[in-house]
Amino acid sequence: MGYHKEYQASIDDPAAFWQEKSSLVQWHKPPGQALSRDEDGHYLWYADGELNSCYLALDYHVENGRGEQTALIYDSPVTGVSRQYSYRELTDKVARFAGALQSLGVCRGERVIIYMPMIPEAAIAMLACARLGAIHSVVFGGFAAHELALRIDDAQPKVILSASCGIEIEKLIPYKTLLDDAITQAEHKVDACVVFQREKLKAELIPGRDHDWQFLESQSEPVAPVPVAATDPLYILYTSGTTGSPKGVVRDNGGHAVAMRYSMATVYGMKPGDVFWAASDVGWVVGHSYIVYGPLMAGCTSILYEGKPVRTPDAGAFWRVCEQYQVNAIFSAPTAFRAICKEDPGAALLEKYDLSSLKRIFLAGERLDPATYHWLKQHTGLPVIDHWWQTETGWAIAGNPVGIELLPTKAGSATCPIPGFNVQILDNKGKGLGADEQGSVAIKLPLPPGCLQGIWKNPERFKAGYLATYDGYYLSGDGGYLDDDGYLYIMGRTDDVINVAGHRLSTGEMEEIVSAHPDVAECAVVGVSDDLKGQVPMALIVLKNGVKTPEGQIFEQIRLEVRQQIGALACLKKIHRVERLPKTRSGKILRRLIRQMADGEDYQTPSTIDDVEVITEISNVLKLVASF
Ligand code: COA
Ligand code: AMP
Numbered sequence: 001m002g003y004h005k006e007y008q009a010s011i012d013d014p015a016a017f018w019q020e021k022s023s024l025v026q027w028h029k030p031p032g033q034a035l036s037r038d039e040d041g042h043y044l045w046y047a048d049g050e051l052n053s054c055y056l057a058l059d060y061h062v063e064n065g066r067g068e069q070t071a072l073i074y075d076s077p078v079t080g081v082s083r084q085y086s087y088r089e090l091t092d093k094v095a096r097f098a099g100a101l102q103s104l105g106v107c108r109g110e111r112v113i114i115y116m117p118m119i120p121e122a123a124i125a126m127l128a129c130a131r132l133g134a135i136h137s138v139v140f141g142g143f144a145a146h147e148l149a150l151r152i153d154d155a156q157p158k159v160i161l162s163a164s165c166g167i168e169i170e171k172l173i174p175y176k177t178l179l180d181d182a183i184t185q186a187e188h189k190v191d192a193c194v195v196f197q198r199e200k201l202k203a204e205l206i207p208g209r210d211h212d213w214q215f216l217e218s219q220s221e222p223v224a225p226v227p228v229a230a231t232d233p234l235y236i237l238y239t240s241g242t243t244g245s246p247k248g249v250v251r252d253n254g255g256h257a258v259a260m261r262y263s264m265a266t267v268y269g270m271k272p273g274d275v276f277w278a279a280s281d282v283g284w285v286v287g288h289s290y291i292v293y294g295p296l297m298a299g300c301t302s303i304l305y306e307g308k309p310v311r312t313p314d315a316g317a318f319w320r321v322c323e324q325y326q327v328n329a330i331f332s333a334p335t336a337f338r339a340i341c342k343e344d345p346g347a348a349l350l351e352k353y354d355l356s357s358l359k360r361i362f363l364a365g366e367r368l369d370p371a372t373y374h375w376l377k378q379h380t381g382l383p384v385i386d387h388w389w390q391t392e393t394g395w396a397i398a399g400n401p402v403g404i405e406l407l408p409t410k411a412g413s414a415t416c417p418i419p420g421f422n423v424q425i426l427d428n429k430g431k432g433l434g435a436d437e438q439g440s441v442a443i444k445l446p447l448p449p450g451c452l453q454g455i456w457k458n459p460e461r462f463k464a465g466y467l468a469t470y471d472g473y474y475l476s477g478d479g480g481y482l483d484d485d486g487y488l489y490i491m492g493r494t495d496d497v498i499n500v501a502g503h504r505l506s507t508g509e510m511e512e513i514v515s516a517h518p519d520v521a522e523c524a525v526v527g528v529s530d531d532l533k534g535q536v537p538m539a540l541i542v543l544k545n546g547v548k549t550p551e552g553q554i555f556e557q558i559r560l561e562v563r564q565q566i567g568a569l570a571c572l573k574k575i576h577r578v579e580r581l582p583k584t585r586s587g588k589i590l591r592r593l594i595r596q597m598a599d600g601e602d603y604q605t606p607s608t609i610d611d612v613e614v615i616t617e618i619s620n621v622l623k624l625v626a627s628f
Pocket of ligand 1: 140141142143166168173279280281284286308309310332333335336339364365500501502503532533567568569570571
């Protein structure tokens, strides 16, 4: 069946389409019905099915002749370690660590926070939770203690898993200190922490609360996978919304497993035994779906890379990994390749490696800029495939369905909606727009299996943020258009979310921190274009009258506060003082206008603006800083 036929079948009768696809997965109890609704009218997939996600990722392959195949490769240029785990070894390790968690009282439905660097134990921890039917919540290691504390209070975990340190090139990140700090800040108190001690920096353990990972594991007995309902949560993954409190995206077990199997074949064209490398982090959705669950459920070999695209040791790092492990497909964010291109524009380092195993390069996480697309295409000669998705969906909404048929690509487009996603472009009244008309990108319900089930303990936020704007549709938060051939073009977020070096952050959250500074009267934070990181935050601040502290000192305090509360990745380096902010007559700050002005784009002065003079003032400030 070609793409168009498969896509149409998924739209015409989603229940029948996904009932058939449920056979991609080995169920403990196969579902009788694919699609149903809960008491609030939300769609559920495979509600009466039972399965275990860890079993599907590990034991299933051991039982089916893949026990000796490499499941996971850990490559760590920052420590000089390369280690491989067969499916059998990984199953044993996970089963034993699940026993360790069980001995601490972790059971089905219980939450476990994982705050770890990119070491195999992070994946082992996730799978061990899944084995017990417990719900993991991985917090990206780059987040500061305050962000971790917010997540502890929301998820209320029984146990937190961490490591003594992370390694950022040559810098050590003392995770255990950050963890202790977060636990002090949080109101919810955990029963236990399990800490993986790394050679480079050992952590002090708090008696009675902290456990040494290696010791606990050595004392534990392996446990078998616990079958859970398809609709039981597998994980909560927090993502940035428009406010300071992150949203806990809840993923189920059954729909997710089917989506992982389907997407590995359809979106990435992977077969069992292939080597798939998502150069991301387990703290992000890409890491959940395509470092851990997707490749393992599909019987592939997955790579967990503790390094950077550059400086570990050079811009040839990605190509070295591809050659060394015979990678068949790589997936990363455009920003990673921009960093490589910046350091090795002529791709001389690429020439040093044999990339004959590599068949395709996949990119997502932010807009794929044409320069990066052409650079990659020219120097690798491979298909460079953009695809668009979000933490909420867990897998690609639009892409090039290479497993079905490689569609012709069009620069600037993420190609076509993937089967299951009924993508529509709507105007602000919810009216469908025609070809080439730009509007809000919405997905007609039901979303396919694998997408978010809701927001953890916050059904109202789920409804208000995603379902209430357009009746019967999911609001993606992105703007864009479909062309005559049904190709989708994503033009950027329509809300306060920005993407900094592939990391999703909230400008609203930054504004809350900046406004809390005692000398700041008001502020606006917007995402402005950046050659390397795609976007970086920029703050315009109005200081209170009579402030005596030198401006530079205030800016430095603000930078530090954002770094301490959110994390180093927030990088609020651009801060400019203005006398006032552009606002509508009803007092709403015109953030879009500020962004357009900062990016040097054409803009129209909104008719609702309260005072046009302010535009000249802001424009002068931005021109002045640009001239430095
Ligand atoms: N733990 C602790 N700190 C982290 C971290 C982590 N996991 N990840 C990043 N940081 C810190 C960095 O050390 C840096 O700190 P510094 O300001 O003290 O130097 C800060 O956060 C910013 O880091 P980063 O965003 O990585 O910027 P960079 O300039 O060091 O590197 C890139 C730029 C493009 C090389 C890098 O951002 C990158 O590899 N991006 C790809 C991201 C990615 O793959 N995303 C995938 C999502 S699909
Ligand atoms: P995250 O939830 O961190 O994966 O971020 C999701 C957001 O990143 C999307 O809503 C988009 O704004 C942006 N994004 C992801 N992939 C793409 C892409 N291929 N093209 C354009 N924007 C993208």
